[in-house]
Amino acid sequence: MRAFTQHKGLVAPMDRSNVDTDMIIPKQFLKSIKRTGFGPNLFDELRYLDEGKPDQDSSKRPLNPDFVLNQPRYEGASVLLARSNFGCGSSREHAPWALDDYGFRVVIAPSFADIFYNNCFKNGLLPIVLEEKNVDKLFQEAEAAEGYQLTVDLVGKTVTTPSGESFGFDVDDFRRHCLLNGLDDIGVTLEDAGQIKSYEDQRRKTAPWLFGSAE
Amino acid sequence: MAGKTLYDKLWDDHLVKQRDDGSALIYIDRQLLHEVTSPQAFEGLRLANRKPWRIDANLATPDHNVPTTDRDKGIDGIVDPVSRIQVETLDKNCDEFGILEFKIKDQRQGIVHVIGPEQGATLPGMTIVCGDSHTSTHGAFGCLAHGIGTSEVEHVLATQCLVQKKMKNMLVKVNGQLGKGVTGKDVVLAVIGKIGTAGGNGHAIEFGGEAIQNLSMEGRMTICNMAIEAGARVGMVAVDGTTIDYVKGRPFSPEGETWDAAVKYWRTLHSDTDAVFDKVVELDGEAILPQVSWGTSPEMVADITGNVPDPEKEQDPIKREGIERALKYMGLQPNQAITDIKLDRVFIGSCTNSRIEDLREAAGVVKGRKVAAGLKQAMVVPGSGLVKAQAEAEGLDKIFIEAGLEWRDPGCSMCLAMNADKLGQGEHCASTSNRNFEGRQGFGGRTHLVSPAMAAAAAVTGHFVDVRELLN
Numbered sequence: 001m002r003a004f005t006q007h008k009g010l011v012a013p014m015d016r017s018n019v020d021t022d023m024i025i026p027k028q029f030l031k032s033i034k035r036t037g038f039g040p041n042l043f044d045e046l047r048y049l050d051e052g053k054p055d056q057d058s059s060k061r062p063l064n065p066d067f068v069l070n071q072p073r074y075e076g077a078s079v080l081l082a083r084s085n086f087g088c089g090s091s092r093e094h095a096p097w098a099l100d101d102y103g104f105r106v107v108i109a110p111s112f113a114d115i116f117y118n119n120c121f122k123n124g125l126l127p128i129v130l131e132e133k134n135v136d137k138l139f140q141e142a143e144a145a146e147g148y149q150l151t152v153d154l155v156g157k158t159v160t161t162p163s164g165e166s167f168g169f170d171v172d173d174f175r176r177h178c179l180l181n182g183l184d185d186i187g188v189t190l191e192d193a194g195q196i197k198s199y200e201d202q203r204r205k206t207a208p209w210l211f212g213s214a215e
Numbered sequence: 216m217a218g219k220t221l222y223d224k225l226w227d228d229h230l231v232k233q234r235d236d237g238s239a240l241i242y243i244d245r246q247l248l249h250e251v252t253s254p255q256a257f258e259g260l261r262l263a264n265r266k267p268w269r270i271d272a273n274l275a276t277p278d279h280n281v282p283t284t285d286r287d288k289g290i291d292g293i294v295d296p297v298s299r300i301q302v303e304t305l306d307k308n309c310d311e312f313g314i315l316e317f318k319i320k321d322q323r324q325g326i327v328h329v330i331g332p333e334q335g336a337t338l339p340g341m342t343i344v345c346g347d348s349h350t351s352t353h354g355a356f357g358c359l360a361h362g363i364g365t366s367e368v369e370h371v372l373a374t375q376c377l378v379q380k381k382m383k384n385m386l387v388k389v390n391g392q393l394g395k396g397v398t399g400k401d402v403v404l405a406v407i408g409k410i411g412t413a414g415g416n417g418h419a420i421e422f423g424g425e426a427i428q429n430l431s432m433e434g435r436m437t438i439c440n441m442a443i444e445a446g447a448r449v450g451m452v453a454v455d456g457t458t459i460d461y462v463k464g465r466p467f468s469p470e471g472e473t474w475d476a477a478v479k480y481w482r483t484l485h486s487d488t489d490a491v492f493d494k495v496v497e498l499d500g501e502a503i504l505p506q507v508s509w510g511t512s513p514e515m516v517a518d519i520t521g522n523v524p525d526p527e528k529e530q531d532p533i534k535r536e537g538i539e540r541a542l543k544y545m546g547l548q549p550n551q552a553i554t555d556i557k558l559d560r561v562f563i564g565s566c567t568n569s570r571i572e573d574l575r576e577a578a579g580v581v582k583g584r585k586v587a588a589g590l591k592q593a594m595v596v597p598g599s600g601l602v603k604a605q606a607e608a609e610g611l612d613k614i615f616i617e618a619g620l621e622w623r624d625p626g627c628s629m630c631l632a633m634n635a636d637k638l639g640q641g642e643h644c645a646s647t648s649n650r651n652f653e654g655r656q657g658f659g660g661r662t663h664l665v666s667p668a669m670a671a672a673a674a675v676t677g678h679f680v681d682v683r684e685l686l687n
């Protein structure tokens with residue numbers, strides 16, 4: 001996995017709560033058997049005026065001029081500023097894959113849906129929870145100043161604005177450790193293979209019905 | 216010391232290792248696999264040269280992409296070449312790694328969350344995961360079950376464990392008896408309407424109270440299925456006689472002495488009377504009416520006797536904007552009566568409501584009636600080949616067909632429209648599925664979530680109607 005330590009990037013404010021994973025990447029694009037290539041279809045139904053189809057050249061499709069990512073000032077944005085309960089709905093990891101493929105490295109919101117939040121960490125994408133009033137402030141600043149950038153530091157767990165104002169954020173130690181070091185967490189878990197095996201052996205004795213197969 | 220909740224017990228029994236940093240390794244008893252969220256996980260295993268940890272813990276079936284017609288054609292019946300590749304990839308991966316798969320022509324094929332319980336592959340007290348958020352369904356059996364992403368599917372394949380942090384405990388208690396025509400679906404929609412789509416974030420929800428205890432396993436599965444729509448990855452119901460009766464005699468269920476030992480353990484799978492929950496929500500079951508969603512989020516629900524809300528009356532500016540946006544997308548007017556919403560299509564199916572009891576309820580309503588003239592389509596999609604066979608043995612298929620509904624082959628179908636079954640732009644659908652997000656059932660489609668009985672009532676009238684008026 002790609003490591004994440006520090007990132008400075010242009011902010012795109014998406015002023016809408018409860019953005020669900022169907023909205024982030026609609027189902028017709030889930031038919032791919034790859035992890036890459038979802039970027040052109042990120043927010044497909046909001047971004048384009050026509051109906052998106054797999055294997056289509058999205059560069060020729062009519063854009064929705066009202067959608068935030070279609071505004072020239074947000075071109076190249078890598079920090080997505082969002083509202084509460086971002087990523088609700090399905091467990092599709094295609095949602096963080098699409099955000100990543102588009103070029104986002106950080107999503108900041110007052111709250112995230114649990115599965116989406118978890119999936120981000122597996123892909124080097126950092127979801128950051130900030131208090132609602134601070135998110136409000138960032139929205140105001142990002143909308144007011146063209147070229148507004150934020151600096152995110154996972155080592156110090158801070159988000160810093162261009163004026164030097166800094167907001168601290170919390171992140172689980174284990175997730176932070178994996179992200180900072182770009183660790184493959186399957187490899188980390190397999191370091192405990194002996195303990196998994198002995199748990200399993202014990203359970204085979206105490207709960208043998210868990211190890212049965214169909215008649 | 217306070218007693219343990221059901222969630223505490225399941226967590227403790229599956230804890231392999233508690234790490235100093237607060238994370239824990241949790242053992243997974245069962246993984247269900249389907250074609251959409253598994254290909255990249257198998258590919259990851261291959262790239263890292265890893266093997267599955269425990270092959271017999273996995274059970275697979277294609278469900279999201281499968282057509283609901285011409286099943287006898289098998290894979291050749293999948294017209295969309297991209298969908299077909301995904302199903303073929305699942306077949307190849309399961310063959311390569313030796314994982315049991317109910318393939319497209321197998322009568323046991325169906326929606327993963329229907330076939331797990333049907334086969335007894337879902338047993339009380341298990342930890343169950345699947346790359347699908349509606350895995351919470353299996354919590355109806357007193358399981359710790361939740362959806363995971365594809366990286367975690369790979370993690371479970373490789374290690375039989377997940378790295379987890381313990382969630383908080385939440386109790387949703389539904390007191391009293393449910394009224395006539397009020398089902399598990401109405402209960403869970405009412406719960407989501409009350410606590411919101413983020414109400415359960417960070418929590419494992421246990422559903423309890425008299426109304427839940429009186430529900431069948433099908434009703435409990437419907438409720439746990441939609442815990443995720445309230446933001447909770449996990450929904451659970453305590454084990455009781457209803458659970459154990461359901462499990463007995465299924466292909467994966469234990470027998471003889473092992474069965475007796477299992478039942479003894481399963482009987483302990485309930486929250487202790489002195490257990491403490493971080494959050495408790497209570498609802499009066501008698502006050503719950505048949506529900507209809509009017510908006511683009513499962514929390515946007517109303518009683519069948521109610522009206523579409525008026526955004527002018529909403530004080531919170533973000534919520535007001537949300538209501539305005541939803542009404543625009545749905546093509547509805549503020550204060551419009553729910554019963555005035557006209558429908559184009561009706562869909563009875565999905566992992567929420569495609570089990571035999573759901574089909575019986577719907578058939579009970581349409582029996583002797585006809586699909587309304589204005590409707591473009593009304594379809595019934597059973598949750599599995601075995602549900603289909605059972606329904607046909609009971610003559611339900613004939614009731615549906617005589618009433619003018621289409622009787623289809625099993626799969627996820629129009630719940631998320633990954634196969635050929637979808638809504639046209641602007642069409643209103645009474646749907647027994649779980650999500651009314653924009654575009655969920657087709658580009659520009661308008662979904663209204665309801666129970667099977669309410670969907671059936673809508674099918675024969677062409678608009679929403681209080682199903683209690685049609686019941687004898």
